[in-house]
Amino acid sequence: MIAVIQRVSESSVKIDGEIKGEIGAGLMVLLGIEEADNAEDITWLSKKIVNLRIFGDENGVMNKSLLDVDGDILLISQFTLHASTKKGNRPSYIKAAKPDTAIRLYESFIQQLESEMGKTIQTGEFGADMKVALVNDGPVTISIDSKNKV
Template sequence: MIAVIQRVSESSVKVKGEIIGQIDHGLLVLLGIEDADTTEDIDWLSKKIVNLRIFPDENMVMNKSLLDAGGDILLISQFTLHASTKKGNRPSYIKAAKPDFAIPMYEKFITALESDLGKQVQTGEFGADMKVSLVNDGPVTIVIDSKNKV
C-alpha cells in the first residue's frame, strides 16, 4: 500500500458536483492498493498514519500525532499511486489492484483507521471521478509505502 499523507486545514471531495466527504483540521490520505497487499499492511499503515507526529506542539515543533491534535481523516482511493513510468510516456497501472481485490481492502482500511482513530473517517467514492480540494497546512506531505517498513 502506498499512502500520500497531507496535513490539511480543510479538505473535501466531490462526486458529480456534490460534496460527499469533508474535514477541517486533519489529514487527507490518498491510498493506492496493490495485489501484494495484506491485512498486515492495513494494520501497520493505519497505526502509522494516526500516530505520525506531524502536527505542531505549543513550541511549533512537529511533535503531535493526529490523535494528539484531535484531527480528522479524509481517505481517497487512488490507483494512480502505483503508476510505473519506466518505459515510454504513458504510465502503466499493472501493479494497481483490480476492484474485486481493492474494494474489500479499501473497506478494511477504513475500518482499521476508524478503530485506531476512534471516530468516523470521511471518504471518497471508490472508482468514481472525484474532485478533491485541500488546503495543505505547512505544507506537510509525506509518502509511505508499506512495503518499505523495515
C-alpha cells in the same frame, strides 16, 4: 500500499458536484492498493498514519500526532499511486490491485482507521470521478509505502 499524506487545515471531495466527504484540520490521505497488499499492510500503515508526529506542539515543533490533536481523516482511493513510468510516456498500472481486491482492502482500511481513531473517517467513493480540494497546512506532505517498512 502507498499512502500520500497531507496535513490540511481543510479538505473535501465532490462527486457529481455534491460533497461526499469533508474535514477541517487533519489529514487528507490518498491510498493506492496493489495486488500483493494484505491485512498486515492495513494494520501497519493505519497505525503509522494516526501516530505520525506531524502536528505542531506549543513550541511549533512537529511533535504531535493526529490522535493528539483530535484531527480528522479524509481518505481517497487512488490507484494511480502505483503507476510505473519506467518505460515510455504512458503510465502502466499493472501493480494496482484489481477492483474486487482493492475495494475489499479499501473498506478494511477504513474500518481499521475508524477503530484506531474512534470516529468516522470521511471518504470519497471507490472508482468514482472525484474532485478533491484541500488547503495543505505547512505544506506537509509525506509518502509512505508499506512494502518499505523494514
